[in-house]
Amino acid sequence: MEKLIVLCLKFIILCGTVDAVFEDQVGKFDWRQQYVGKVRFSHFDTHMQSSKKVLLATENNVFAAINTRTGELFWRHVDKAGQEGSIDAFLQHGQDAVLVVGDGRVLRSWDINIGGLNWEIVLDSGSFQSACLVGQQDNVKHVAVLKKTAISLHYLSNGHQKWIENLPESDTVDYQVVYSGGNGEVYALGVVPHSHITIVVYSVEDGEVVKQISVEAPWLSDIQASCAVVDQGILTCVDSATVSLYMLDLHVQSQMTQIPLQSLGFEAAPGFHPALVSTQPNPARPPLSEFFLQLGPEHYLLLQLNNGQIVTLRDFKPAMLVSFATTGEKTVAAVMSPKNKTASTLNLFSAETGRRLLDTTLIFNMDPYGGKPEKLHVQAFLKKDDSVGYRVMVQTEDHTLTFIQQPGRVIWTREEALSDVVTMEMVDLPLTGTQAELEGEFGKKADGLFSMVLKRLSSQFILLQAWVAHLWKLFYDARQPRSQVKNDVTIENLSRDEFNLQKMMVMVTASGKLFGIDSKTGSILWRHYLDDIPSNAAFKLIVQRTTAHFPHPPQCTLLIKDKDTGLATLHVFNPIFGKKSHVTPPTMTQPILQSIILPLMDQDYAKVLLLVDDQYKVSAFPSTKNVLQQLQDMASSIYFFLVDSDQGRLSGYRLRTDLSTELIWEVVVPTEVQRIVSVKGKRPNEHVHSQGRVMGDRSVLYKYLNPNLLAVVTESTDLHQERSFIGITLIDGVTGRIFHNAVQRKARGPVHVVHSENWVVYEYWNTKSRRNEFSVIELYEGMELYNSTVFSSLDRPHAPQVLQQSYIFPSSISAMEATLTEKGITSRHLLIGLPSGGILSLPKMFLDPRRPEIVSEQIREENLILYAPELPIRTEWFINYNQSVSGVRGIYTAPSGLESTCLVVAYGLDIYQTRVYPSKQFDVLKDDYDYMLISSVLFALFFATMISKRLAEVKLLNRAWR
């Protein structure tokens, strides 16, 4: 027995494929890109003149420092996803960056030089409102945090709480802003909407209430949106209803003074809520007396408060964006104004006088495929001659960051939209010009023998020419050192490689920006921003025509659906160049329930997309006559299903010849007990090479390969750990027949499902044992096939045999997908994204319900691994070695031209692309393959046979003479 186990172990070790990369292969087949997300707060590191850092706090709960010279990350800290890790406020002073995280849960201080944590303290509960630095006599030592019911002061050096005070009348007053002007007092500003403002003044020393005043302000509802503190503590508010400014000196209790904007000679744009922008360069001193007043979408005023009088320094119209920046003692205002359709200009103005500074014009060229500028982040610095120079980071609507220097040179660009990829596809690259030429020959109609011969000769000649050029290039490159050889990929020289390993990754991001990325290098080849995308849109990317149909260009269709209204639009584009197609998509007036891509093609080889609207009417795209004719012929064999998870209803429909539909089956899962969380079918481009499995006794166990099978996962509504369960139901999508209905008791989601071939793998949380578990279901037809030639859901009366086994998995997971290869010969692996950032390639062999508990001769014959309840995580199974991928949300796999190779893209906050070889590279010669040896041996053998043949002939002749 022991020997057997040892034997088995050896066998496992031998069998287990080793996927680790060699040191010299690092970065050869894979690349990683790290992102931070949409910027919420930013500060340039100004405490040192030579510093080249910009600190960013983003909506993806990332705090990062970026090198302003290159745009690369210095360091990055990723906090918990969701509300728990969201960054509410970011204050910077000297080398310290203070963050309020998780709705005022935690106060943290980071050292910005090295990105290390200085200190972290947990704040008292309460929802966060505002925070500010508090200084005294030019020394900033404290930070004040304002919450819904309390205000607290903390030391900047170690985070300890100096004092905490409850806010008076916090149940009626909505405290929103905390302000300090460096005079030893902290002001908490609150508002009772449409009634009055309450100002509570605390002493920095002991938190004693120095003063508490309330001022009538029946027009005010939100301080943060409409007020700002300027000059020596003068609260300035703007009211859109009366179109006037209100001022209140915080130091002396008084009435608010109203200054109608008309008295200054201005009017607000109708329907626009004016806003104020002020600046406080040093928290130990009061804010500047200059401030911006925005009167319209493109109208700003630079105003100055001079002894209670408002002076207009300058009127900016049109101006898209404004921003203050301070360097040394000088404060400037940067104003961006449109120049023409594709460019806008930036200028610096002295904040004190409003005068334009000389030689500060900067031209920002807007990307025609990008969004509009949204925010300016200005880095001002003093030049040698004491004049002010600046660089600017422009944030656009598509979450792009562009760092520009005078006079308009782009230093770097970061596409932060890629931190939120929603869906993606990989498209084959087109053929090269010469290959296309050859292909085109077959496509054209024959026009005479002679011309055909000529054409063939000419295309052969072109091929020869290309080959010679290729050889020459090889020879030329070989003489140069490797580092100098540059293989820049541009959109012009894109072409398919020998084994189709290089593809175009079409990525759709949540912001509505589409990217075309070269899978080999990771360089962005095209980008296209779709404006007018609803904020809660759902995307579905469909490849309608691949590159295989030269001369027709490839075609992708993006279905964009508003989740609230259900209304959808289509964006049709060429996935190689990113250009919008000239094909006009149909306009849909009805909400769309389902979209189906059919294997039918129109005369231009575009697959037909069916769209089902809420009246259960079907429309086709493209909807040419040819397509409609084909649809009519095929209608009775086109079935589809709809899922309504709100009502727990799964229903099947059949298409009629008049493109209406009829309900043919219905399964209803009561929503009181469980709700449908996911419905997974198989991937349409999946191939299964072997129909069955050979058993130990040489018989065959046939797989149940139903392409219409759906795996429906449900979760119980009761979340009590004893009663919660998850359900797995296998349903045929055509007939609605339930093949298997199982419940996993004491289990809870989130459930990750992979459905492929004849198996379903799912992962869940076991509430009783408090661990993650995997379960695998495999379906078999039995020892004989019912109908081996064709599969029809309508004619399979026997239900498949269902085998199931479960395992313990020692980690939680964040995404899961199965490898996919061209012909399905290669064994399958599961790619599992772990929260630690690793991507694990787990052989499917370990998830096999036929893993036996006892060894026998037949089992060994079949190469089954003995059952062990725990699935191992081996370090060499991590396909991304030390290149951790943060926050993996999805893994995409695509087959390559090599059967052994599967292309993998993991996306989340980062993007990682690599290749995996689940059965090792059985169809590829190794890099260090000894061509010399094998060819010399071959030649030697060849000559040896020649010589020995000759010798034998001589010998025979001699013998004959004898």
Next chain:
Amino acid sequence: MARLLPFNIAVVSTVFLFVCTKSVCCNNGRRVGDALDTEFSGFSVPLEHSFEVDDVAKFRVRGALLLKAGREPSVLLNQNQLSEEDRTKLKEVAAVDGLYRIQVPRVFLLADRQTERQMEGYLTAFVRACAMVESHLSDSITLHTDVSGYLIGVSIVTLPGACRGTEVEDEVDLEVFNTTLHVMPPVNATGPGTAWFIERMEQESEKKSKNPQEQKSFFAKYWYLILGGAIFLMASNSAQPPAGGGREQS
């Protein structure tokens, strides 16, 4: 008496078999409603079917499902015969490759009162009408329930399932349904088999401890290796010339 016993067993077993087939198979020929067993403490819901040439569903009663509530729900089926008219219609529908659909109302099998049992809506399923005809009305209906006893789906298949276009004598073959009926509650998926694995591990360690070879102490097992190593070390030490001292002097 002794001779009678086998006969008795035979009778009992036939009766038993009959009961068994009855509980699984429907019996035919009875009108719906006229023979509801009063002692059968269940309730009945209609099983309806529809087959139309134009494929617009018009459901009519095919039979009644007698559902017995309780921990292990069981079902009986009473079915009508197909009328002359229906038979011709079914053949017509089969000729145009129409569908034969069935539907049952959504019910809750574990409730005690009739009012709680019925829910809004129906569960439907279909087979091709030609398969129904060619199989001579032999079908298998499965009712699927969820954990709490709600009916979630109904499946129907015919045996054989294929349409080969064979002629069917309607008088003989299309009169009575030959139905197999199942109720399928969800199966419990297995968890990881830890208990068994631990047992096996224990067995192995037990075996190991029983083996006298394994029980020997470390020194007892490997004394010769240790001794050999020690001798080798000593030998190599003594063989080494005092090189260090010599070098220091030079």
